[in-house]
Amino acid sequence: MKIxxxxxxxxxxxxSLMLMPAQADYPDKPIxxxxxxxxxxxxxxxxxxxTLASGKEGLIGQPIYILNKPGAGGRKGWxxxxxxxxxxxxxxxxxxxxxxxxxxxxxxxxxxxxxxxPLGNWGADPAVLIxxxxxxxxxxxxxxxxxxxxxxxxxxxGAGKFVGHHIAFLQFAKASGAxxxxxxASGGVDALRMVKAGETVAGFNNLSDSAxxxxxxxxxxxxxxxRHEYLPDVPTLxxxxxxVDDSSVNFRGLMVPAGTPQDVIDYLASKVPDMFGEKKTxxxxxxxxxxxxxxTRDEVVSMWSERQAYLTGLLAGLQ
Amino acid sequence: MASTRVENLNRIMNKPFKISTVLITLFSAFLVYAxxxxxxxxxxxxxxxxxxxxxxxxxxxxFEKGEADKSTNFKDLMPGIAIAxxxxxxxxxxxxxxxxxxVFFSLVMYYSxxxxxxxxxxxxxxxxxxxxxxxxxxxxxFTLLLKVRTPEGLF
Amino acid sequence: xxxxxxxxxVFTVYHIALLVGGTFAGIILGALPGLSPxxxxxxxxxxxFHMKPESGLILLGAMYTATVAGGAISAILVNVPGAPANxxxxxxxxxxxxxxxxxxxxxxxxxxxxxxxxxxxxxLIFFTPPLAALSLKxxxxxxxxxxxxxxxxxxxxxxxxxxxGLMSGLFGLMLATIGEHPTSAMxxxxxxxxxxxxxxxxxxxxxxFAMPQVWNLLENFYGRKNEVFSATGDxxxxxxxxxVSGKIKALSIGSIIGSVIGIIPGAxxxxxxxxxxxxxxxxxxxxxxxxxxxxxxxxxxxxANNSMVGPSLIPLLTLSIPGSPTAAVLLGGxxxxxxxxxxxxxxxxxxxxxxxxxSLIIAQILMLIIGLFLSRHSKWIMKVPDNYMAxxxxxxxxxxxxxxxxDYSDVLIMFVLGTLMYFGSxxxxxxxxxxxxxxxGTMTEEKFLLGNMIGNAKGSSFQxxxxxxxxxxxxxxxxxxxxxxIYSSRKSK
Numbered sequence: 001m002k003i004x005x006x007x008x009x010x011x012x013x014x015x016s017l018m019l020m021p022a023q024a025d026y027p028d029k030p031i032x033x034x035x036x037x038x039x040x041x042x043x044x045x046x047x048x049x050x051t052l053a054s055g056k057e058g059l060i061g062q063p064i065y066i067l068n069k070p071g072a073g074g075r076k077g078w079x080x081x082x083x084x085x086x087x088x089x090x091x092x093x094x095x096x097x098x099x100x101x102x103x104x105x106x107x108x109x110x111x112x113x114x115x116x117x118p119l120g121n122w123g124a125d126p127a128v129l130i131x132x133x134x135x136x137x138x139x140x141x142x143x144x145x146x147x148x149x150x151x152x153x154x155x156x157x158g159a160g161k162f163v164g165h166h167i168a169f170l171q172f173a174k175a176s177g178a179x180x181x182x183x184x185a186s187g188g189v190d191a192l193r194m195v196k197a198g199e200t201v202a203g204f205n206n207l208s209d210s211a212x213x214x215x216x217x218x219x220x221x222x223x224x225x226x227r228h229e230y231l232p233d234v235p236t237l238x239x240x241x242x243x244v245d246d247s248s249v250n251f252r253g254l255m256v257p258a259g260t261p262q263d264v265i266d267y268l269a270s271k272v273p274d275m276f277g278e279k280k281t282x283x284x285x286x287x288x289x290x291x292x293x294x295x296t297r298d299e300v301v302s303m304w305s306e307r308q309a310y311l312t313g314l315l316a317g318l319q
Numbered sequence: 320m321a322s323t324r325v326e327n328l329n330r331i332m333n334k335p336f337k338i339s340t341v342l343i344t345l346f347s348a349f350l351v352y353a354x355x356x357x358x359x360x361x362x363x364x365x366x367x368x369x370x371x372x373x374x375x376x377x378x379x380x381x382f383e384k385g386e387a388d389k390s391t392n393f394k395d396l397m398p399g400i401a402i403a404x405x406x407x408x409x410x411x412x413x414x415x416x417x418x419x420x421x422v423f424f425s426l427v428m429y430y431s432x433x434x435x436x437x438x439x440x441x442x443x444x445x446x447x448x449x450x451x452x453x454x455x456x457x458x459x460x461f462t463l464l465l466k467v468r469t470p471e472g473l474f
Numbered sequence: 475x476x477x478x479x480x481x482x483x484v485f486t487v488y489h490i491a492l493l494v495g496g497t498f499a500g501i502i503l504g505a506l507p508g509l510s511p512x513x514x515x516x517x518x519x520x521x522x523f524h525m526k527p528e529s530g531l532i533l534l535g536a537m538y539t540a541t542v543a544g545g546a547i548s549a550i551l552v553n554v555p556g557a558p559a560n561x562x563x564x565x566x567x568x569x570x571x572x573x574x575x576x577x578x579x580x581x582x583x584x585x586x587x588x589x590x591x592x593x594x595x596x597x598l599i600f601f602t603p604p605l606a607a608l609s610l611k612x613x614x615x616x617x618x619x620x621x622x623x624x625x626x627x628x629x630x631x632x633x634x635x636x637x638x639g640l641m642s643g644l645f646g647l648m649l650a651t652i653g654e655h656p657t658s659a660m661x662x663x664x665x666x667x668x669x670x671x672x673x674x675x676x677x678x679x680x681x682x683f684a685m686p687q688v689w690n691l692l693e694n695f696y697g698r699k700n701e702v703f704s705a706t707g708d709x710x711x712x713x714x715x716x717x718v719s720g721k722i723k724a725l726s727i728g729s730i731i732g733s734v735i736g737i738i739p740g741a742x743x744x745x746x747x748x749x750x751x752x753x754x755x756x757x758x759x760x761x762x763x764x765x766x767x768x769x770x771x772x773x774x775x776x777x778a779n780n781s782m783v784g785p786s787l788i789p790l791l792t793l794s795i796p797g798s799p800t801a802a803v804l805l806g807g808x809x810x811x812x813x814x815x816x817x818x819x820x821x822x823x824x825x826x827x828x829x830x831x832x833s834l835i836i837a838q839i840l841m842l843i844i845g846l847f848l849s850r851h852s853k854w855i856m857k858v859p860d861n862y863m864a865x866x867x868x869x870x871x872x873x874x875x876x877x878x879x880x881d882y883s884d885v886l887i888m889f890v891l892g893t894l895m896y897f898g899s900x901x902x903x904x905x906x907x908x909x910x911x912x913x914x915g916t917m918t919e920e921k922f923l924l925g926n927m928i929g930n931a932k933g934s935s936f937q938x939x940x941x942x943x944x945x946x947x948x949x950x951x952x953x954x955x956x957x958x959x960i961y962s963s964r965k966s967k
Contacts, residue, residue: 032468038879039516040806048520048810066520067468069880071671072654072661076881079670107661155931161659181931184657186920189802193739193795199613199928212814213794287812339901343641350648353663362655362662365919369648376641385635389900392693399692400893403868407889411882415873423865430695430861449862457873465509465517467877 026089026264027062033254034085034093036077036100038070042125042188042206046252046290047094050122053278060271064092073160075103082111085257089264092119097251101307102162105315113308114258117265118300120272121253123285124293126224126246127158127168127204129237130195130217135202140221140240143202144176151179157195157203159188162315165204168223168248170314172204175243206250207231208289223248230291247310251293253300269297339388340380347377402426414472416454423450477599480828484836489532493833496536497840501848503537504544507680507867508874510557511541511800517877519807527811527823531830534807536837538800542779543587543841546772547848550579551855552867554684558675558744558913559782561906562751562775564683569767576852581714582769583776584845586725589718590777591838593729594736594784599831602788602820609737609789609797614928615939617740618921619948624745624914626955627752628907635902636963642903646911647918649673649891656920657927668883675744677875677884678891678912682905684871685892691864711846717769724770727754728777735778736785739795744913748906750778756958784834791815791827 033051037043044066051064069077078093078100085091095118104112129140137143147154156172158165161184173180183200185191188209195203196216210219211230221237222228224246237244254272256265275281276294285292295303351374354366406422413421427446461467483489503509509517518537522530545556550567563583570579597605612620628643629636652663653672664670709717718725728750735746754774755764764771786797787804794815796802808815813823820827858866875888895905929938939945 038803040519040803042806042809045519045806045810048523065466065468067880071674071879071881073659075654076671079667153931153933155928161657181927183924183927184659185924186656189795189805190740193610193793194613196793196795197610197613209794213816215817216793288809289812289814337901343901358662360660362658362660365922366648366651366662369644369651373641373644373648376637376644379637380641383635383637385638386902388902391897391900392697395696396689396693399689399864403688403889406868407872407885410872410885415876419869419872423869426692426865426868427861430692430864432696453866453869457869460506461873461877465877466520467517467873468880469873469876470882 026267027060029090030063030065031060031089032067032091033064034067034069034077034081034091036069036074036081036094036096039066039068042208042290043094043096043252044068045288046123046285049281049284049288049290050252050276051254052284053275053281056275056278059275059278060268067091073103073163074099075107075109078103079110082109082115082257087257087259087261089256089260089268092254092256092268095251095253095255096164097304098167098248098307098311099163099250101304102167102311102315105308105312106162113304116255117258117260118297118304119254119256119265119268120276120297121251121295121300121303122276122292123250123252123290125164125250125252125291126207126222126228127164127248127250128207128210128222128231128234129156129168129172129202129220130192130205130210131202131220132195132198133216133218134198135218137202137220138218140235140237140242143220144178144242146201147176147178147180152181154178154202155181155183155200157183157185157191157200158205159191160184160186164206164248164250165191167311167314168204168244171223171244171248172237172242174314175237204248208291212289228291230289247307247314251295251300251303253295265297272297337385337388340377343380344377347374350374398429399426402429410472411470412472415469416458417472419457420450420454423453477828477832480825480832481836483528483825483829484532484833489529489833490836492529492533493536493836493840494844496533497540497837498844500537500540501544501547501841501844504541504556505547506874507548507554507556507684507871508676508878509541510545510676510679511538511559512557512803513676513878514541515800515807516803519803519810522807523810527813528826528829530807530811531813531826532833534804535830535834536840538804539591539780539783539834539837540841540844542783542800543584543591543776543845546583546587546776546779547580547852550583550772551576551852552863553687554867554871555679558679558909559747559779560775561679561909562747563772563779565751565765565906566768566771569765570769570772571856573767575767576856577849578709578714578769579772580849580852581709581711581846582718582772584842584849585715585718586721586728586773586777587780587845588838588842589725590729590732590779590781591783591841592835593777594733594781595831595834595838596784597733597781598784598787598834602792605737605785605788606792609739609795610793611944612738614921614925615942616944616948617738618918618925618939619945619952620738621914621918621921623948623952623955624749624910625918626952626959627749628910630959630962631748631752631904631907631910634904636959638902639904639907642898642905643907643911646678646908646913647915648911649678649908650912650915651919656916657923668886671879671881671883673887673891673912674878674884675909675913676878677888679909680871680875681888681890681892682895682908683892684867685889686896686899686905688864688868688871689893689896691860691867695860695864718773721770721773723757724754724774725777727757728774729781732778732781733785736782736797737788739789739797740917744799745910746778746782747775748910750774780838791819792817 035044035047054060055063081093131137169182192205194200219234221240223237223244273294273296350370354363354370402425409418503514545560546563549555549560549564550571553564553568555561555564567579629640652669731750732746786801789795789797790801875884926935929935
């Protein structure tokens with residue numbers, strides 16, 4: 001009897017070991033975070049700051065390194081992440097909403113919200129409507145009045161197609177009913193240059209970058225539900241009379257590919273928001289003018305599906 | 320009119336036949352095909368402009384009096400290309416460092432001059448030594464210093 | 475003369491150690507294919523994360539300065555430019571090396587880099603406000619004409635055949651259209667997933683220059699004697715110095731063109747060397763020797779490269795608009811330390827910014843000293859047997875390519891493109907116009923489309939492209955460049 005029992009126990013132990021490959025001591029080596037943009041960009045350096053504390057006791061417990069896979073507006077990195085990244089919890093990815101959701105709707109991508117699992121959100125950078133400092137326009141109303149009188153003549157720059165700025169533009173054009181022209185620059189920096197130089201009449205750009213360049217710009221409105229702490233005097237678009245919500249806000253956070261074991265997801269989801277909220281990390285985010293908004297996995301899951309539903313409608317017929 | 324045509328014909332016939340001109344014309348035709356037929360929307364305007372110009376220039380190439388193509392010593396080149404191609408294709412399977420060591424050693428072994436020392440084992444040891452030192456340098460530079468993470472391969 | 479007050483901050487043991495280390499490492503990294511200035515600075519930014527802002531910036535600045543110059547070493551010794559900026563140097567520098575004058579070529583390179591570099595930093599110190607305003611005047615239409623100006627010199631770069639030169643340049647433009655469309659974001663020519671991201675400029679550069687060199691060494695392995703270059707042709711440091719200081723024309727053309735291109739926003743910085751090369755050729759009395767190992771060519775190209783560094787920071791620091799791809803990465807390095815570019819940067823971050831700028835001057839001096847020291851040992855590279863050299867270049871090319879975007883597809887693109895180029899070179903095609911086309915392609919198309927959209931919104935696109943002082947000046951320059959090209963090709967027949 002005894003021998004049978006011992007054998008049984010041993011067999012069970014072996015079987016359970018085989019079923020749970022090394023998850024018991026996850027994580028036991030450094031973890032990667034794939035960033036779909038080049039080093040030095042906002043997503044890259046925010047990801048580096050946000051994951052600074054990962055090695056600390058009580059947080060993830062292993063250091064995090066960044067793996068940049070830039071190309072095709074993020075599509076290349078995210079395609080790789082959804083199709084080739086290891087599903088053992090040792091390769092996380094940084095997401096940008098609404099960029100990757102919009103791209104998965106418009107393009108034939110290998111990723112969509114169903115094959116990615118969010119872990120937590122560290123930042124939210126709303127789009128703001130800006131004009132050059134010598135611009136004759138001081139309010140959204142003045143700009144729209146000008147657009148009404150000159151259909152198509154109001155050019156608005158943004159960081160390319162199907163990114164937060166573009167979504168903000170589409171919402172703004174739809175809600176105001178004005179005939180506006182979108183100018184898709186090659187990136188946020190170039191889109192900002194266009195506004196500063198007076199090349200375009202206005203622009204949608206990141207709140208963080210615009211707030212830094214306040215001397216060269218006038219910030220007319222924020223495309224978010226509430227005013228932002230960095231710019232307490234700037235009204236929201238809704239306050240300015242244009243019905244635009246927060247669908248264009250650039251959310252940044254971490255995710256893993258679907259297929260990652262559930263207990264690994266749960267482990268990471270429980271630690272990641274605390275890591276983002278670590279004191280030094282928060283201080284560093286503030287010092288670099290990076291707007292933070294920490295959200296848990298469950299909050300992000302519902303935010304993703306909300307965006308998916310809304311953007312599908314907004315982008316329908318646009319292609 | 321007729322005389323210039325004969326002249327042109329003569330020029331084509333008299334110049335040394337160039338395989339490169341034929342290949343380049345075919346390649347230009349492919350570029351035109353790709354940008355006009357495969358790409359079927361306004362996004363292809365710029366490539367069409369370029370490939371069209373390339374095609375016209377490739378026709379002009381037939382009339383140009385240029386130098387003859389340089390000959391290629393395929394006997395000595397092909398083994399190198401074969402080894403290097405195998406190396407490139409095996410990178411993700413073997414991992415960057417293992418594949419690098421293999422290609423380094425095979426290339427310096429295959430390409431060796433008859434003037435090298437006769438002692439076979441000494442030569443192998445030296446080449447193996449250089450292979451290991453070079454690979455370690457690569458590792459120190461890219462993995463340790465620059466923190467570049469190369470695919471590890473299946474092993 | 476405010477900048478003189480902050481040299482004290484640079485001359486601390488720690489900062490001097492950072493500068494020496496950064497410069498030395500920068501020269502070596504710059505010489506490796508793939509580790510272009512942009513890449514090196516990008517890889518270094520995380521290292522500066524835990525440093526104090528001024529220390530981090532000093533290290534990044536030293537790296538920027540040294541990698542730009544270091545790229546010339548491999549261009550001269552093995553005909554593989556370390557970065558797009560060093561293409562022009564390869565043309566004459568490698569010819570000099572082949573005739574046993576590698577050390578001389580390196581001397582010229584570092585001395586002229588130093589002159590150009592100091593010139594550029596002085597421009598940065600004394601002329602920042604007016605030049606920042608000028609830099610804002612370069613909008614889509616102006617940038618389009620700058621790109622066209624670059625394209626007009628393509629055909630005359632390859633002296634052997636204008637048709638082949640043009641075809642190579644156009645092929646480069648064609649390569650640039652692979653991947654994402656600049657304004658609609660739709661994919662073009664993506665026959666396989668490997669082409670999804672298009673052809674990265676540095677990936678193209680490595681393939682087009684490094685792979686042909688590998689195949690060339692292997693193909694002619696048995697046919698060539700293992701030549702040991704005689705040291706008799708080497709001149710002393712003093713002789714090199716006399717030669718360089720006598721080339722005032724080449725130095726000033728290089729420094730001025732480099733500075734002007736530096737303040738133009740965007741990808742332009744990479745063509746500084748080649749534009750200076752072309753211009754100095756047009757006015758040189760040694761014109762016929764260009765492409766055959768002419769010292770003036772190296773001097774013009776390298777002084778332009780380094781003089782671009784300082785001015786590329788002018789729009790970056792005051793307007794947050796980078797003047798070169800490396801400056802774009804440096805923007806991240808500034809932000810990560812909480813230093814926000816703006817007109818008030820000199821008042822708000824006085825100490826950090828001036829310390830950084832002062833350190834750039836010291837970095838130029840160190841670059842000169844370390845560079846000249848390394849030049850003395852260049853003969854060791856030239857003595858490496860061909861088989862080791864070939865496989866060494868192959869491996870560095872593969873690792874360098876992979877590290878740019880952590881992407882295996884890039885390695886495949888590099889390998890295939892480079893092998894095609896090798897056979898193309900047998901038929902008289904040159905990689906130089908291809909790379910230039912690849913650099914200018916995206917810029918040309920994107921700026922044209924954006925300018926066109928904005929012009930249409932304003933009423934007339936044609937008028938938008940042909941009005942404004944800078945546009946008109948650039949159009950005249952384009953026409954002059956074309957006319958000169960036709961004139962010189964007629965004359966050479």
